[in-house]
Amino acid sequence: MNGFVNWLAGTQWSIALHESLYMYSITESAHVMAIMLFVGTIMMVDLRLLGVSYRKTPVSEMTNRILPWTVGGFIVLCITGVMLFYAIPIRTWHSIWFRIKCVLLVVGMINITWFTFKVERDKAKWDLGPTPRNARISAGVSLFVWTFVIVFGRLIAYNWTDCDQNQSPFIQQIEDCKAVPADT
Amino acid sequence: MSLFHIAQGIEGSPVGQTIRESTWLFPAIEVIHLLCLAVLGGAVLMTALGVFGVGLKTPTPKEIEVSTRPYMTTAVVAILITGLLLGASEPVKLIDREAFLIKMVSLVLALLFTYFVFNPIVRKGDTGVRARTAAGVVMALWFTVALSGRWIGFS
Numbered sequence: 001m002n003g004f005v006n007w008l009a010g011t012q013w014s015i016a017l018h019e020s021l022y023m024y025s026i027t028e029s030a031h032v033m034a035i036m037l038f039v040g041t042i043m044m045v046d047l048r049l050l051g052v053s054y055r056k057t058p059v060s061e062m063t064n065r066i067l068p069w070t071v072g073g074f075i076v077l078c079i080t081g082v083m084l085f086y087a088i089p090i091r092t093w094h095s096i097w098f099r100i101k102c103v104l105l106v107v108g109m110i111n112i113t114w115f116t117f118k119v120e121r122d123k124a125k126w127d128l129g130p131t132p133r134n135a136r137i138s139a140g141v142s143l144f145v146w147t148f149v150i151v152f153g154r155l156i157a158y159n160w161t162d163c164d165q166n167q168s169p170f171i172q173q174i175e176d177c178k179a180v181p182a183d184t
Numbered sequence: 185m186s187l188f189h190i191a192q193g194i195e196g197s198p199v200g201q202t203i204r205e206s207t208w209l210f211p212a213i214e215v216i217h218l219l220c221l222a223v224l225g226g227a228v229l230m231t232a233l234g235v236f237g238v239g240l241k242t243p244t245p246k247e248i249e250v251s252t253r254p255y256m257t258t259a260v261v262a263i264l265i266t267g268l269l270l271g272a273s274e275p276v277k278l279i280d281r282e283a284f285l286i287k288m289v290s291l292v293l294a295l296l297f298t299y300f301v302f303n304p305i306v307r308k309g310d311t312g313v314r315a316r317t318a319a320g321v322v323m324a325l326w327f328t329v330a331l332s333g334r335w336i337g338f339s
Contacts, residue, residue, distance in 0.1 A: 029331055032330065033330060033331065040227070040229055041226055043222070043223065044252075056243065057243050061240060066233075150222060151219070155211060158211050
């Protein structure tokens with residue numbers, strides 16, 4: 001992966017995207033706007049599953065009519081997210097916040113898979129009533145994960161944990177600072 | 185006293201100084217600001233999508249608005265507080281930025297339009313052309329606030 005990001009950083013389009021006057025800002029803005037669509041809607045579905053809001057709305061209606069918007073937001077987030085990484089590969093890869101965010105993204109994906117293929121399978125039984133324990137756990141994990149994905153995603157932008165800022169051995173270890181090419 | 189002098193005064197205030205001189209205070213407030221943006225976006229979207237007929241169907245837009253109102257209001261209050269704090273840390277820089285001016289104007293319009301036009305229309309149970317137009321305007325206004333807000337950092 002270290003070799004890959006070093007190679008990526010030298011590719012023509014990565015440099016172009018990084019140095020462009022507007023393209024990077026537009027990509028970053030689209031990423032933030034899509035957060036409203038993705039997190040804003042998934043949060044509402046989670047709140048229904050937790051029994052906090054929309055208690056009279058069938059769970060199937062939340063998943064059928066709201067989740068497509070969530071998925072739309074997620075697609076935009078993935079595309080713009082990959083572009084943002086592509087524009088600044090080395091610094092991002094060696095960011096502790098980016099690494100924590102990736103772990104959380106994996107947890108979020110596992111949670112969605114668990115919900116889709118296991119938890120909601122028998123939702124006909126609890127479509128209108130209170131939700132079972134697993135559904136509430138999945139909703140809680142979702143709220144937690146996406147909240148902190150935003151938190152750590154935002155922190156990537158700040159430079160106080162960058163490898164070139166004299167980090168403690170612990171941070172250097174996590175960020176794999178030794179692998180940062182000398183000329184960056 | 186000019187706007188510049190007022191900005192200088194705020195920048196030199198204990199609140200402005202504390203946030204500016206701290207490493208983690210600005211990012212922490214910024215993160216809360218961003219989280220509230222997601223909640224606000226979700227609340228606006230749920231009601232607007234309902235009005236357009238492409239969101240929830242069982243609850244009427246009026247009922248959706250009632251369900252989302254606490255999130256909307258909490259997010260708005262938190263966004264205003266965190267926004268004031270962020271602004272207090274670098275007001276001299278902000279008053280010269282076009283994106284900041286656009287954000288402040290669209291923010292005032294978005295707040296007035298949401299609470300005095302869109303919400304009352306939805307609360308009356310209106311789902312016709314008037315409600316749809318208002319839903320479009322309300323989404324466009326908040327989108328402008330968020331986008332110009334993000335753009336402050338780039339300009």
